Amino acid sequence: YRxxxxxxxxxxxxxxxxxxxxxxxxxxxxxxxxxxxALKNPLYQAPELAYTNxxxxxxxxxxxxxxxxxxxxxxxxxxNFAPALLQMAKLSLMDGxxxxxxxxxxxxxxxxxxxxxxLWTGIQTERALDDQDRAASYLLQLxxxxxxxxxxxxxxxxxxx
Numbered sequence: 001y002r003x004x005x006x007x008x009x010x011x012x013x014x015x016x017x018x019x020x021x022x023x024x025x026x027x028x029x030x031x032x033x034x035x036x037x038a039l040k041n042p043l044y045q046a047p048e049l050a051y052t053n054x055x056x057x058x059x060x061x062x063x064x065x066x067x068x069x070x071x072x073x074x075x076x077x078x079x080n081f082a083p084a085l086l087q088m089a090k091l092s093l094m095d096g097x098x099x100x101x102x103x104x105x106x107x108x109x110x111x112x113x114x115x116x117x118x119l120w121t122g123i124q125t126e127r128a129l130d131d132q133d134r135a136a137s138y139l140l141q142l143x144x145x146x147x148x149x150x151x152x153x154x155x156x157x158x159x160x161x
Contacts, residue, residue: 059091
């Protein structure tokens with residue numbers, strides 16, 4: 001990364017990749033600064049990516065409010081960016097905003113195929129909203145499409161009421 005940054009210090013794609021690397025190393029503040037540096041380039045064609053990566057990193061750090069703020073910016077840049085929609089659904093679920101989680105998940109489903117993570121988020125959301133039909137639909141899709149996933153294993157565990 002240092003070689004790339006020395007050769008092209010304003011390259012937002014290198015900055016974003018380096019930020020992702022730093023976040024994986026637990027160097028959250030440095031990572032966030034790299035995402036911000038990527039976003040400073042007015043020619044950056046994919047700001048939603050850096051915003052979403054900053055959101056994931058700040059969530060890993062434990063700052064859900066800052067994470068949501070970055071996700072809102074990602075969705076302003078690209079309202080159909082599936083990773084940001086799914087992350088907003090997950091954070092809304094964690095915060096107990098079940099109706100918002102449902103809305104973000106429905107938006108996600110219009111722009112991307114469901115995956116194990118989105119289906120598990122849907123199951124939890126619909127269970128929280130007491131919509132057993134929708135929860136069962138998500139569960140069926142999860143079991144048939146991703147039977148060996150960690151999410152499918154979680155879904156098979158007895159529900160705690």
